[in-house]
Amino acid sequence: MVDQLSPQYNPKDTEEEIYKLWEKSGFFNPDKLPQAKHRQPYTIIMPPPNANAPLHLGHALFVTIEDIIIRYQRMRGRRALWLPGTDHAGFETQVVFEKKLEKERRSRFQMQREEFYKEAWDFVQRNKHITEEGLRRLGASCDWSRNTFTLDPEVVKIVYATFKQMYEDGLVYRGNRIGNWCTKHQTALSDLETKYEEREDPLYYIKYGPITLATVRPETKFGDTAVAVNPANKRYEKYIGQEIEVDTLLGKKKMKVIGDEAVDMAFGTGAVKVTPAHDATDFDIWQRHQDEIPGPIQIIDRRGRLTEAAGLYAGLKVAEAREKVVEDMSKRGLIEKIDQHYKHNVQLCYKCGTVIEPLIIPQWYVTMTKPLPDGRPSLRDMAVKAINDGDVKILTERFEKIFMHWMEGIKDWPISRQIWWGIPIPVKYCKDCGAIIVDTENKVTSCKQCSSKHIEADPDTFDTWFSSGQWPFATLQARGKKDFETYFPTQVMETAADILFFWVARMIMLSYYRTGKEPFQYVYLHGLVRDKDRQKMSKSKGNVVDPLGVIELYGTDALRFALIFSTAAGNDIPLAEDKIRGMKYFVNKLWNITRYILSNVEAKDFSKTNTAPQPKTDVDREILDGLTRVAERVTDNLDNFMFHQAAQEIYQFVWHELADKYIEASKPQLQDQATAPNTRLILAYLLQKILILLHPFTPFVTEAIWRKLPNRKNLLIVEKW
RNA sequence: GGGCACUUAGCUCAGUGGUAGAGCGACUCGUUUACACCGAGUAGGUCGGGGGUUCGAUCCCCUCAGUGCCCACCA
Numbered sequence A: 001m002v003d004q005l006s007p008q009y010n011p012k013d014t015e016e017e018i019y020k021l022w023e024k025s026g027f028f029n030p031d032k033l034p035q036a037k038h039r040q041p042y043t044i045i046m047p048p049p050n051a052n053a054p055l056h057l058g059h060a061l062f063v064t065i066e067d068i069i070i071r072y073q074r075m076r077g078r079r080a081l082w083l084p085g086t087d088h089a090g091f092e093t094q095v096v097f098e099k100k101l102e103k104e105r106r107s108r109f110q111m112q113r114e115e116f117y118k119e120a121w122d123f124v125q126r127n128k129h130i131t132e133e134g135l136r137r138l139g140a141s142c143d144w145s146r147n148t149f150t151l152d153p154e155v156v157k158i159v160y161a162t163f164k165q166m167y168e169d170g171l172v173y174r175g176n177r178i179g180n181w182c183t184k185h186q187t188a189l190s191d192l193e194t195k196y197e198e199r200e201d202p203l204y205y206i207k208y209g210p211i212t213l214a215t216v217r218p219e220t221k222f223g224d225t226a227v228a229v230n231p232a233n234k235r236y237e238k239y240i241g242q243e244i245e246v247d248t249l250l251g252k253k254k255m256k257v258i259g260d261e262a263v264d265m266a267f268g269t270g271a272v273k274v275t276p277a278h279d280a281t282d283f284d285i286w287q288r289h290q291d292e293i294p295g296p297i298q299i300i301d302r303r304g305r306l307t308e309a310a311g312l313y314a315g316l317k318v319a320e321a322r323e324k325v326v327e328d329m330s331k332r333g334l335i336e337k338i339d340q341h342y343k344h345n346v347q348l349c350y351k352c353g354t355v356i357e358p359l360i361i362p363q364w365y366v367t368m369t370k371p372l373p374d375g376r377p378s379l380r381d382m383a384v385k386a387i388n389d390g391d392v393k394i395l396t397e398r399f400e401k402i403f404m405h406w407m408e409g410i411k412d413w414p415i416s417r418q419i420w421w422g423i424p425i426p427v428k429y430c431k432d433c434g435a436i437i438v439d440t441e442n443k444v445t446s447c448k449q450c451s452s453k454h455i456e457a458d459p460d461t462f463d464t465w466f467s468s469g470q471w472p473f474a475t476l477q478a479r480g481k482k483d484f485e486t487y488f489p490t491q492v493m494e495t496a497a498d499i500l501f502f503w504v505a506r507m508i509m510l511s512y513y514r515t516g517k518e519p520f521q522y523v524y525l526h527g528l529v530r531d532k533d534r535q536k537m538s539k540s541k542g543n544v545v546d547p548l549g550v551i552e553l554y555g556t557d558a559l560r561f562a563l564i565f566s567t568a569a570g571n572d573i574p575l576a577e578d579k580i581r582g583m584k585y586f587v588n589k590l591w592n593i594t595r596y597i598l599s600n601v602e603a604k605d606f607s608k609t610n611t612a613p614q615p616k617t618d619v620d621r622e623i624l625d626g627l628t629r630v631a632e633r634v635t636d637n638l639d640n641f642m643f644h645q646a647a648q649e650i651y652q653f654v655w656h657e658l659a660d661k662y663i664e665a666s667k668p669q670l671q672d673q674a675t676a677p678n679t680r681l682i683l684a685y686l687l688q689k690i691l692i693l694l695h696p697f698t699p700f701v702t703e704a705i706w707r708k709l710p711n712r713k714n715l716l717i718v719e720k721w
Numbered sequence B: 001g002g003g004c005a006c007u008u009a010g011c012u013c014a015g016u017g018g019u020a021g022a023g024c025g026a027c028u029c030g031u032u033u034a035c036a037c038c039g040a041g042u043a044g045g046u047c048g049g050g051g052g053u054u055c056g057a058u059c060c061c062c063u064c065a066g067u068g069c070c071c072a073c074c075a
Helices: A011-025 A057-075 A090-103 A115-139 A153-168 A218-223 A234-239 A280-288 A308-313 A318-331 A379-388 A397-408 A465-470 A471-477 A481-487 A495-516 A548-554 A556-565 A577-600 A616-637 A643-671 A676-694 A699-708
Strands: A041-045 A078-085 A172-175 A178-182 A188-189 A194-208 A213-216 A226-229 A245-249 A252-259 A269-272 A335-349 A361-366 A393-395 A427-430 A436-438 A455-457 A490-496 A520-526
Touching: A011 A115, A011 A213, A011 A556, A011 A699, A041 A471, A041 A481, A057 A078, A057 A115, A057 A436, A057 A490, A057 A520, A057 A548, A078 A481, A090 A194, A090 A245, A090 A465, A090 A643, A115 A548, A153 A172, A153 A465, A178 A226, A178 A234, A194 A245, A194 A269, A194 A393, A213 A218, A213 A226, A213 A269, A218 A308, A218 A318, A218 A427, A226 A234, A226 A280, A252 A308, A269 A548, A308 A318, A318 A335, A335 A643, A379 A397, A379 A495, A393 A397, A397 A495, A427 A643, A436 A643, A465 A471, A465 A676, A471 A481, A471 A495, A490 A495, A548 A556, A548 A577, A556 A577, A556 A643, A556 A699, A577 A676, A616 A643, A643 A676, A676 A699
Parallel strands: A041 A078, A041 A490, A226 A252, A393 A520, A490 A520
Antiparallel strands: A172 A361, A178 A188, A194 A213, A194 A335, A226 A269, A245 A252, A427 A436, A427 A455
């Protein structure tokens, strides 16, 4: 029997073939499992990978974890659905695509929107295919017949219905507020989409009439509408409520001095200029003093250049304007001093690192704290309640705390983006009466209020997270009522810890809103895959590991086992090549255990292995007890999402109990007529059981071995756990 | 500024109220017919410091030190 097995396991000989076998079997589709109707559903919706991103170890990790869960549940007899999909990833993809255009010396700002969209679409479709192939290589046993793309018409329809309902319920509103603006990509960004970096910039002490104030942004002075001081500040007490005369470089201007608690007395001179159009704090100050001071004056445009309101400085970029303004003020003796090394945090676009320009541009917002009109609590409060009541459990508890902390301070969510790659916002505006018309079918041609034909479509698209926040129910609803009723709510959402707020929070809120149910019972969060020195993998460091390269060298099973082996929930995972190699050795060990057993037992030994053989010797008893114990522990650990523990248990047992001890002991036992027949039975039994226990972790090699066993009718993938 | 973690063998990390674990690495021995991608064995940790609770703490509490993460952000 052993002749057909080479002394070394070669993953390349089997993996592709085995995956095809699984796909052909139809068992990835839960409805085609044996006795599907009698099985209790178990659902995981795959976090859709960016259709445009090349496969990285993060994908390998999520596939490994989710595939372990789903294979385990399938073997446990559940109607296990793992629904795959890919994400158009609006802003992310647009950034990548714009970079590509840049290389070709083109720009979206010189293109027609339709032309841009079509090119981006083709670009994404090409890459989408590569991503999906990668998932197959990783062994993902997901149901490809339900594969969904975030821009599928059925999904978009559901997203539109949600928006429409939210509009009617008063949960979305059009707000004219100050927001984060990236001048490179020319779109609004939510707070989550920006980052901070400490910079050293000059702090200018500038004379505003009798008051000297400090600022790092002298070029915004044309947008100033007041000077603010802390009301408790004795130094400026006499000026509060008074008007002072300021030289703006464009002439003299009267400005009011106001008192506001937000001003830090210890900063600079304790006085600040108020520029409501270009600073979030100043915007807030203006809102509190609307009756006293003029409103925002926009002096910077969407491209980051000064506007006509800046007079002779118009057209200059912000940095150029700053230089020029400082020079001119200096000439007029308006600069008292300059602190060259002022350290402060600068807000940047998280993608391109461009300095965020706070701008007032109308955007759509989702309210987080307003109660629903049907009497239910606000979106935020429904999510908080779900966690408190345990309807949704976030693993580990640490993340639950982080989640709740964030929820407490949550702000309304801006959901419109000024980008083209995404789902258009289904709204039209009447140019005559200003009416807002939600038009999800793109049919409206005249204003419902004043019948005017002068209507204009909203040029913006949704924040990707607004649509992906509906993913768990949208994917299932898109396939019809039956799928939704059978497979929703889902059991587990397994995803990266860094999108807890971006995605998980929104899914919980939107799911309660739209379906009245939690989207999933458990959230399992994984960390980042790092290199062996715990360094983040990045292109610039050159330490990025390509999963397909690893698979070429060591096989998918080795990669999967290495990833899961020392991974506790939520922790980052340092992955060294040594570890992957070690796991390849383990896979090979299993292969050779098989060779040994197959060469020593007979086909009939496999036919009666449904019940455990009786031990005849002490070592027999020990190994059979050990098997029972390890089976219990592995099961227990899998039930509790302790994948690394489960992997370590089975590893220990297979290598150090079965191989090192029992197989050695079996050699003399096989020579002895009294024990030989029973030992053969036990060996055959053990082999089958460990293949079952290992299958979720190392699906390829176990299935490959399973096929070599005599009297096998079924695929291992549906063998009973 | 607010919050949350972590500190265990040379390295990377698990783990538990009751004589400390894995992987990799190191050392010694072994040409045993499943595997040298192997086997047998050895060394190596007062589980960050200090204090407390307890019959007993690496595990619980307090405190100090170091590291990391999240959130907010001052012009």
